[in-house]
Amino acid sequence: MNGRKEIIGPCTLYLGDCLEILPGLGKMDALVTDPPYGVLLGETKNGQERNKNRVPYAGFSDTPEYVRDKVIPAIKMAMSKTMRGLITPGTRNCFLYPFPDDMGVWFDPAGTSIGRWGFVLSSPILYYGKNPKPFKESGASSVYGKRDRDKEIQKLHPCPKPLAFITWAVNKVSLEGETVLDPFMGIGTAGVACVNIGRRFVGIEIDEGYFDIACKRIKAAVAQGRFDFEEPESRERTCAGT
Numbered sequence: 001m002n003g004r005k006e007i008i009g010p011c012t013l014y015l016g017d018c019l020e021i022l023p024g025l026g027k028m029d030a031l032v033t034d035p036p037y038g039v040l041l042g043e044t045k046n047g048q049e050r051n052k053n054r055v056p057y058a059g060f061s062d063t064p065e066y067v068r069d070k071v072i073p074a075i076k077m078a079m080s081k082t083m084r085g086l087i088t089p090g091t092r093n094c095f096l097y098p099f100p101d102d103m104g105v106w107f108d109p110a111g112t113s114i115g116r117w118g119f120v121l122s123s124p125i126l127y128y129g130k131n132p133k134p135f136k137e138s139g140a141s142s143v144y145g146k147r148d149r150d151k152e153i154q155k156l157h158p159c160p161k162p163l164a165f166i167t168w169a170v171n172k173v174s175l176e177g178e179t180v181l182d183p184f185m186g187i188g189t190a191g192v193a194c195v196n197i198g199r200r201f202v203g204i205e206i207d208e209g210y211f212d213i214a215c216k217r218i219k220a221a222v223a224q225g226r227f228d229f230e231e232p233e234s235r236e237r238t239c240a241g242t
């Protein structure tokens with residue numbers, strides 16, 4: 001059922017199509033998102049897939065057309081609501097994205113998938129807007145880390161990102177107390193990361209099954225109670241420069 005809104009601690013979660021929900025949201029600080037890659041995930045052995053047992057997404061077909069017609073317009077809208085952004089677009093369709101201000105990679109030596117020219121050992125990271133941290137504190141723009149092999153998490157979603165990587169990404173692009181937006185939230189890994197390191201979070205997910213799992217994971221993180229959140233100041237600038 002579309003149209004649900006859940007508020008869990010510092011997180012506001014929406015069930016529905018982000019293209020429909022984003023226009024009604026106010027300004028936020030940073031975008032951290034991992035949209036569908038448009039690789040026919042789990043649908044065909046020609047998809048950019050490594051794990052033959054991986055199932056397709058529930059609710060939509062992961063095609064390049066979906067990236068062009070749904071994901072890119074949603075990304076542009078999300079960028080108009082935020083000051084900066086970090087996106088993991090996958091390799092196959094990353095050139096459909098708006099030209100970034102900088103790039104990095106997430107390097108996984110064990111391989112993330114199979115590409116047309118061999119095993120894919122890294123995923124691009126696209127940066128938009130201005131680095132919020134002084135250069136000395138900001139560290140590298142790329143990161144080394146292994147895909148999450150947690151079998152329980154892998155059963156919940158076709159391609160969850162490792163919590164360690166998403167925590168690095170949230171920390172990279174936002175400051176403590178800021179609000180982070182993920183319009184392609186999946187099972188809420190970015191929300192868990194935000195709760196753990198003291199950010200507010202706004203997440204949107206189109207599939208009710210994944211949405212329910214996100215609510216559960218974020219509730220569990222909030223229950224650990226690591227942060228008291230104060231009201232954020234309003235901010236006006238956006239990473240799309242509007």
Ligand SMILES: C[S@@+](CC[C@H](N)C(=O)[O-])C[C@H]1O[C@@H](n2cnc3c(N)ncnc32)[C@H](O)[C@@H]1O
Binds near residue numbers: 035186187
């Ligand atoms: C690559 S997954 C994100 C996984 C996430 N990083 C995690 O660790 O759980 C992309 C997610 O976007 C969702 N999605 C696809 N189209 C959407 C749309 N139009 N609005 C909101 N969510 C959408 C999919 O259902 C999927 O769960």
